Amino acid sequence: MAGFRLGWAVAPKEIAEKIGLMIQTVFSAVPPFIQYAGIAALTGDQSQILVMKEEYRKRREVIVDGLNSLPGVSCITPQGAFYAFPNITATGMTSDEFANFALEKAEVALLPGNTFGQHGEGYVRLCYANSKENIKEGLERLNKALNER
DSSP: OTTSOOOOOOOOHHHHHHHHHHHHHHOOOOOHHHHHHHHHHHHSOOHHHHHHHHHHHHHHHHHHHHHHTSTTOBOOOOOSTTEEOOBOGGGTOOHHHHHHHHHHHHOOOOEEGGGGOGGGTTBEEEEOOSOHHHHHHHHHHHHHHHHHO
C-alpha cells in the first residue's frame, strides 16, 4: 500500500489521544477506497508479505552495495521503510547540489537530505520501491556521471 498514506499506531491512551488531536488538525478524511484497501491488507491473505519482504531485502542490498561503490558516497543499511539515506559529503556537493547533479547529469531523481531538516544536510534519500533492474540502471547512471565530472 505504498503511497496510500494510511497507517495505524499502538500507543498508551494518553499518547493516542494526542495523536488523534494532531491527525484531526493536520489531515482530512481518508478516502473510502483507501480505507477499504487498509481493511483488506489487514484481514486478507498474508502470504505475499514474506515474499515481498524478501524482495525488498534484495532491493535494499542492491541499492546499498551500489551506493557504497560510488565515488564519494557511503551508505549504511537501512532498517525500515524502503529508502536509503547515503552520505554524499565526500563528493564535495551539498545535498541540493547533489540532487540537482543527479537529475541533470544522470537523470536520477532523489531528494536532498536537508528536506528532512538541518541534520539531513550532506545526505540524499533514494527510494528502492522499484525493480532491481531499474535500481541498477540508476546506480550505473550515477556512477558514470560522478566519474565524468
